[in-house]
Amino acid sequence: MEVKLPRKRDVPRKTILISCHQLKLNSNSNNLLYLFSDACWYLDEQARYYRQTIILSSHLTPEMNALFNGLCLNYEGKIKLATEFTGVLPKVQLEIRQVYERFDASSIGELDDARFEYFCTKVYPKIQESDEGGVLLFASSYFEYIRLSSFLKSQDASFCRIGEATSQQDISRARLWFFEGQKKILLYSERSHFFHRYKIRGGHHLVIYSLPGRKDFYPEVCEYARRISKSQVQCAFFSSGPIVGTSSARRLISSDKDMFVFC
Template sequence: MFWLSRRFSLIAATIFFSTEVTVSLAQVFQRFETASAADVPEARFRFFTEKVLPPLLREGSQGCMVYVRSYFDFVRLRNHLRSLDASFCQICEYTSDAKVSRARGVFFTGRRRLMLYTERFHFYRRYRIKGVQRLVFYELPTLPQFYPELCRMVATGNSGCTSLFCRQDALPLAAVVGSSRAARMLHAERDVHVLVSEGQ
């Protein structure tokens, strides 16, 4: 993983990708606490399911896309949503073209309130998903240029973007917001930080 760490360090030193968001958007970065690096997956899942997900599933809420970096997390979230009998659709790297088209259709028309969307699908296909009113990064992307690409899918004037992070996410956070701002966000007393892009 040295090459990846070095890549993030170089990117963070030269450009940070939150400035590349070209739509008017409130970018909310929400920190959760972890006991150790080994606790990160469980702490992230617990924070998302207890704090972030319930408002997204409220009556009247729709158009939320949840970007999931790992397939393991995708399966775990999918199973959790099924256990809640939630209104959602899913697109991952193993989804057939026919099911991708159907998922895009039911999401755009509001027949499904929430979409799970994996990083590997985005890497290979780069579809523009229509109907996104709120974007949630369950984990910040491996490649930081995906951050503005996904943010540009959010319809102008809607509720924005939320990214979950913890202290172990220092490198991907720095690649998105810049190393100086990332350091402040990681060690600040407050857990929520908001950046606002004005659009073009």
């Protein structure tokens, strides 16, 4: 059975994998005879232990790891091909100081809320207090993009935004406002970058709310901040391997430090 996983805005991935080994509601008589004779484990709700699952992707994500570890339960076992990432930091051609900051989360389920709380209490006040504009705020997921947009509106922040659903007229206006300094913050989504690769000018500081799912986007986004003096990256360390490299990611995870600098 081929299962295509939807985007985050659609039905949760977990629901699909749980449902794919359940009985069909429109089972005909032949199917029922098969179930009673040769596949009684369906009736015993043991199908999950017989389901064969193949996960293929050019980009490994924490969500895929969660599916593999928690929902792939075949009784014969499972195998995972591990990849050693070299990282894409050497591809960042600008001489910039990249700061990775650690934030605490009680569990994986609380990760999104913990990240948002850290941004609201630690990162945004620094942006608000600074007199300099040109802050490019990058969000990797659609939900993060919407959440940040709502927060900035509630703070009456000087910002514009470019997302996948933004009209061409609003995109042109946002790029102009950001370039001329009329807006202090430009909120930019990964999906918009995926589809369009807009040329964005006027960036002085880069704040990556969450690392891009596609590692090659990292150096591309860094190029937008041509006069950048400091790049701040708030990220979950378990998803940083493709960006900083596997060996560096291990050091990030095992270290007691709360801040790491790559130059």
